[in-house]
Amino acid sequence: MTSNPVLEIKHIKKYFKISKGWFAEKKYVKAVDDVSFSIEKGRTASIVGESGCGKSTLARLVNGLIEADSGEIVFKGNDLTHKNEAVWRTFRQPMQMIFQDPYASLSPQMKIKDLVAEPLLIHYPKMSKAEIEKIVKETLDICGIGSQHLSKYPHQFSGGQRQRIGIARALVLRPELVILDEPVSALDVSVQAQILNLLKDLQEKFDLTYLFISHDLSVIDHISDDVAVMYLGNIVEISSRDTLFESPKHPYTQALLSSVPDKDPKLKRERIILKGEIPNAANPPSGCKFHTRCPFAMNVCKEVAPVMQTLDNGTQVACHLYQENQS
Amino acid sequence: MTGLLEVNNLKTAFISDDKTTQVVRGVSFAVNKGEIVGIVGESGCGKSVTSLSIMRLLKGTSGTIQDGEVRFHDQNLLDLSEQKMRKIRGNSMSMIFQDPMTSLNPVLKIGRQLMQGIMLHLKYPKEKARKYAVSMLESVGIPRAESIMNEYPHQLSGGMNQRVMIAMAMSCNPELLIADEPTTALDVTIQAQILELMKELREKQNTTILMITHDLGVVSEVCDRVIVMYAGRVVEEGKTAEVFENPKHPYTEGLIKSMPKIGQKQSRLYAIPGQVPDPANMPKGCKFAARCPHVMDICTEKEPDLIKDEEGRKHRCWLYQGEYEGGEKVDVKSSTGN
Numbered sequence: 277m278t279s280n281p282v283l284e285i286k287h288i289k290k291y292f293k294i295s296k297g298w299f300a301e302k303k304y305v306k307a308v309d310d311v312s313f314s315i316e317k318g319r320t321a322s323i324v325g326e327s328g329c330g331k332s333t334l335a336r337l338v339n340g341l342i343e344a345d346s347g348e349i350v351f352k353g354n355d356l357t358h359k360n361e362a363v364w365r366t367f368r369q370p371m372q373m374i375f376q377d378p379y380a381s382l383s384p385q386m387k388i389k390d391l392v393a394e395p396l397l398i399h400y401p402k403m404s405k406a407e408i409e410k411i412v413k414e415t416l417d418i419c420g421i422g423s424q425h426l427s428k429y430p431h432q433f434s435g436g437q438r439q440r441i442g443i444a445r446a447l448v449l450r451p452e453l454v455i456l457d458e459p460v461s462a463l464d465v466s467v468q469a470q471i472l473n474l475l476k477d478l479q480e481k482f483d484l485t486y487l488f489i490s491h492d493l494s495v496i497d498h499i500s501d502d503v504a505v506m507y508l509g510n511i512v513e514i515s516s517r518d519t520l521f522e523s524p525k526h527p528y529t530q531a532l533l534s535s536v537p538d539k540d541p542k543l544k545r546e547r548i549i550l551k552g553e554i555p556n557a558a559n560p561p562s563g564c565k566f567h568t569r570c571p572f573a574m575n576v577c578k579e580v581a582p583v584m585q586t587l588d589n590g591t592q593v594a595c596h597l598y599q600e601n602q603s
Numbered sequence: 604m605t606g607l608l609e610v611n612n613l614k615t616a617f618i619s620d621d622k623t624t625q626v627v628r629g630v631s632f633a634v635n636k637g638e639i640v641g642i643v644g645e646s647g648c649g650k651s652v653t654s655l656s657i658m659r660l661l662k663g664t665s666g667t668i669q670d671g672e673v674r675f676h677d678q679n680l681l682d683l684s685e686q687k688m689r690k691i692r693g694n695s696m697s698m699i700f701q702d703p704m705t706s707l708n709p710v711l712k713i714g715r716q717l718m719q720g721i722m723l724h725l726k727y728p729k730e731k732a733r734k735y736a737v738s739m740l741e742s743v744g745i746p747r748a749e750s751i752m753n754e755y756p757h758q759l760s761g762g763m764n765q766r767v768m769i770a771m772a773m774s775c776n777p778e779l780l781i782a783d784e785p786t787t788a789l790d791v792t793i794q795a796q797i798l799e800l801m802k803e804l805r806e807k808q809n810t811t812i813l814m815i816t817h818d819l820g821v822v823s824e825v826c827d828r829v830i831v832m833y834a835g836r837v838v839e840e841g842k843t844a845e846v847f848e849n850p851k852h853p854y855t856e857g858l859i860k861s862m863p864k865i866g867q868k869q870s871r872l873y874a875i876p877g878q879v880p881d882p883a884n885m886p887k888g889c890k891f892a893a894r895c896p897h898v899m900d901i902c903t904e905k906e907p908d909l910i911k912d913e914e915g916r917k918h919r920c921w922l923y924q925g926e927y928e929g930g931e932k933v934d935v936k937s938s939t940g941n
Binding site for chain 1: 821
């Protein structure tokens with residue numbers, strides 16, 4: 277299925293050190309532990325998982341905001357792993373990020389036009405003032421912020437409008453890949469729908485590729501082409517959106533889908549309620565990290581971590597239930 | 604069925620400098636014994652302030668209740684002295700808040716926090732209170748309850764802390780539990796556990812629950828009846844299944860349509876255009892008129908009343924006011940005052 281991926285992630289790892297003191301035993305949180313995936317041009321690949329599963333760390337790794345311990349990040353054929361900041365900088369123009377909190381991600385002291393012009397000033401220092409203004413106006417207009425707002429400050433806007441400004445700030449550089457970290461989680465449903473529609477329109481207009489991070493399965497189902505499910509630093513299942521939502525394979529994916537409250541009160545289905553808590557990421561269970569909560573846990577799950585394998589329907593899943601050659 | 608809790612024409616405002624901003628603008632509803640009722644609406648619609656007004660927890664904020672009644676067991680809570688109110692709070696009426704991490708005291712052990720309410724309201728001696736607290740923790744599904752009594756909130760996860768909050772709120776066997784966004788801060792798999800627990804409470808102890816939420820999924824999952832609020836007013840009320848299947852108010856309809864649903868492959872979502880009006884600067888007429896797809900001339904002129912139709916549904920919309928000329932006006936008082 278991989279023909280011309282915009283982004284390829286291969287066996288990427290990021291461990292955070294947590295041991296305190298000089299002589300203490302070295303301990304790590306394996307925030308992202310051997311994750312691989314790729315995104316085709318023009319598609320939306322999503323990463324879904326609960327808090328602490330490593331999805332936001334992964335987004336920051338992809339964007340070079342933190343450095344990976346090992347593995348490869350290949351963007352349009354260029355290996356960006358362990359490159360210095362100067363190299364990364366040249367790739368931030370085609371690779372932009374949109375953040376979760378529209379309140380925290382815009383400087384309160386800057387006018388909207390300056391906020392949106394800032395990326396242009398950094399990446400195109402020779403661009404004329406008139407040209408910058410033209411692009412800023414055009415981009416804000418596409419994002420649904422009229423030119424009468426150009427001289428306003430962020431506090432004069434609602435959450436939904438601020439997120440539009442955040443989107444304009446990313447799009448002003450005309451990127452190819454946009455990383456969206458929970459872009460609609462802070463918004464009310466009616467505004468969330470406006471922003472999701474805007475994101476879809478922009479993708480079509482500019483032929484954008486999205487890496488979409490979210491914990492909300494109904495949003496994921498709406499926007500994605502491909503979905504990866506993460507649990508405690510590992511991807512447990514990757515599939516196309518349709519296959520994943522119609523026939524989830526990994527017991528964790530099944531439980532996640534089943535925990536989403538139904539939007540139709542007449543549907544009363546049997547749900548899988550997982551027992552117990554999400555284990556501490558600093559001290560994850562042995563073998564398959566999900567075995568402590570898995571309704572189908574077998575003996576082998578406690579000892580051996582399952583490897584990712586591809587099923588007949590194209591789904592990749594890491595679970596002993598589907599392992600063919602069990603030793 | 605009698606109303607355990609009746610809120611009549613409640614008006615709450617926030618006063619800052621010289622400006623008074625009314626955020627709960629004449630809200631009326633009733634909750635019957637044993638029911639789970641949801642109040643749903645977007646940020647700023649007044650749902651949380653309504654719940655704080657009921658519990659009279661606005662002290663220390665700039666909020667004041669300007670008018671209305673909160674009848675609980677046929678007494679108006681708004682008339683009670685703070686001392687009497689304290690005897691009701693945490694005892695026959697208790698509350699769970701959104702963020703368990705900030706609602707628990709970080710420097711007190713779980714056990715001590717739990718036992719405080721039990722010793723105060725149930726007058727149990729210390730040893731008995733301790734045993735009772737442990738049994739409460741067990742009843743909300745906390746493993747190793749005995750040792751958790753000696754731990755601090757930061758040692759537990761969000762879901763566990765929310766269970767502790769529920770155990771605390773349930774410890775005096777309240778008749779009414781007000782839950783303000785109880786699962787919003789939690790992950791979906793943990794949310795499912797907590798919602799299941801709340802349904803169990805109702806089944807086992809016949810607890811009445813008033814659930815404040817922005818999540819229609821949570822409402823459809825647990826609530827018997829739903830009250831939809833917009834801009835400080837109730838705009839629709841009815842049985843959950845009926846409201847979801849046949850929403851009357853265009854706002855309710857828009858809310859339901861704008862939620863992405865799993866398995867429904869829409870290329871675009873329905874989005875309610877525009878945004879919630881500024882509470883300090885409310886438009887004349889229906890507050891939803893500027894965003895409404897069915898807006899008529901009258902909508903921007905005069906605000907419709909909340910009307911109860913023959914099916915028992917309530918709605919505040921001019922689309923139906925002609926049809927139900929004979930319909931019962933629910934808030935005659937509030938239609939003029941503002």
